[in-house]
């Protein structure tokens with residue numbers, strides 16, 4: 226079977242994290258969310274992990290070459306031999322180019338960049354409906370997962386709040402930021418013929434089905450090429 230080397234793209238609230246986890250289960254591929262990968266490297270005290278920790282301890286952004294090093298290290302592990310799912314990386318064109326050249330050194334290439342698309346209105350509805358327990362951070366949703374009593378945590382009875390991150394104007398700002406940073410990346414993968422768009426507005430199950438159908442098509446195309 227051929228490799229399935231995937232990058233997931235999508236705005237906050239698109240549900241791409243959920244889809245990444247499903248792909249991980251369905252295809253038995255490692256799922257690498259950038260934050261997790263950095264924390265794992267720090268915990269394992271690899272050389273790059275130690276370098277990353279110095280930046281994180283100072284509250285600085287971990288520079289590209291360290292992140293790229295940490296990710297490349299993982300992609301070269303046996304667990305990623307049949308493929309991988311990257312989420313949160315690359316974020317910029319230089320990172321995307323670095324990923325391409327590192328993969329090339331390993332004799333590999335990306336299979337696809339999957340963009341989970343959701344309208345701004347839907348994202349505001351999804352993220353804006355979240356209510357977080359003040360005491361223990363339990364998360365509810367006024368529409369999708371409402372607490373038994375409005376404004377009160379089912380688990381510990383604490384007050385439910387709208388986190389700063391989930392305020393509508395903050396959500397819109399995050400979306401603008403996302404667009405500014407990610408739009409060029411979308412064009413980059415589109416120009417390479419790697420971009421696949423998936424409508425993320427449906428239920429997580431339906432979106433998952435669409436992604437699986439898309440990957441099946443990719444494999445058929447690949448077989449025909451052979």
Ligand SMILES: [Zn+2]
Nearest residue numbers: 358363378381
């Ligand atoms: Zn709670």
